[in-house]
Amino acid sequence: MEQKLSIVLADNQRQAIRLALTSKVLVITGGPGVGKTTLVNSILTILRAKQVKALLCAPTGRAAKRLSESTGLEAKTIHRLLEINPANGEFKCNEAFPLECDVLVADECLMVDVPLGNQLLKAVATSTAVTFVGDVDQLPSVGPGQVLADLIDSGAVPVVRLTEPRVHALFAAPTKLTKV
Numbered sequence: 001m002e003q004k005l006s007i008v009l010a011d012n013q014r015q016a017i018r019l020a021l022t023s024k025v026l027v028i029t030g031g032p033g034v035g036k037t038t039l040v041n042s043i044l045t046i047l048r049a050k051q052v053k054a055l056l057c058a059p060t061g062r063a064a065k066r067l068s069e070s071t072g073l074e075a076k077t078i079h080r081l082l083e084i085n086p087a088n089g090e091f092k093c094n095e096a097f098p099l100e101c102d103v104l105v106a107d108e109c110l111m112v113d114v115p116l117g118n119q120l121l122k123a124v125a126t127s128t129a130v131t132f133v134g135d136v137d138q139l140p141s142v143g144p145g146q147v148l149a150d151l152i153d154s155g156a157v158p159v160v161r162l163t164e165p166r167v168h169a170l171f172a173a174p175t176k177l178t179k180v
Contacts, residue, residue: 007038007042009038009039009042010035010162012160012163012164013035013038013039013042013162015160016028016039016043016162017039017042017043019158020131021043021046021047023129023157024129024130025129025130025131025132025151025157025158026130026131026157026158026159026160027109027131027148027152027157027158027159027160028131028132028133028134028159028160028162029133029134029135029148029152029159029160029161029162030135030160030161030162030163031135031137031163032135034162034164035162035164036133036135036162037070039160039162040067040070040071040105040107040131040133041070041071043131044073044105047103052103053100053101053102053103054101054102054103054104054105055076055081055099055101055103055104055105056068056071056073056074056075056076056105056106056107057075057077057078057081057104057105057106057107057120058075058078058106058108059077059078059108059109059111059112059116060108060111061077063077063107063111064076064077064080064107066107067107067108075107078106078112078119078120079091079116081093081099081123082099082119082120082123091119091123093123094119094122094123095122095123097123098123098124098125098128099123099124099128100125101125101128102127102128103128103129103130104124104128104131105130105131106120106130106131106132106133107133107134108133109132109133109134109147109148110134110135110136110138110139110140110141110146110148110149111134111140111141111142112141112147112148113141113142113144113145113146114143114144114145115143115144116143116147117145117147132147132148132151134148136149136152
């Protein structure tokens with residue numbers, strides 16, 4: 001996989017990939033430049049090779065666009081993914097009509113407040129694995145609660161804290177996932 005993406009992963013990133021492939025819920029956190037995006041791309045590359053259906057989301061349009069650009073896959077805002085009805089504020093996707101995917105990757109989760117996090121988790125089928133990604137040291141959500149920090153502090157889910165500097169690319173050109 002490292003050859004396919006022309007990268008060299010740090011040891012904690014390799015461990016994170018193993019956790020992502022075996023855990024039902026995973027949190028990936030770390031500051032800027034430690035390889036969160038590279039790690040997500042690596043995980044998605046493996047999952048696509050296994051023909052696993054993944055959905056990607058982020059709390060804002062800008063974050064969803066960055067996620068799409070960095071992965072080469074479609075990412076939506078959480079509200080769009082859950083198909084919010086602007087007239088009444090209700091979400092089409094919920095526990096009765098869950099998201100149709102094997103894996104859900106939610107990026108920039110520090111911005112997710114409790115009400116939105118609750119709606120997102122209600123829409124996750126019991127068979128779906130979820131990976132939350134975000135820098136826990138950034139500014140918290142403007143709404144009530146801190147979903148990412150609370151997940152980390154709970155000790156109930158595996159957490160990968162990336163601390164090493166960004167991985168070194170084998171080639172100067174940036175890599176993106178290619179659609180198969």
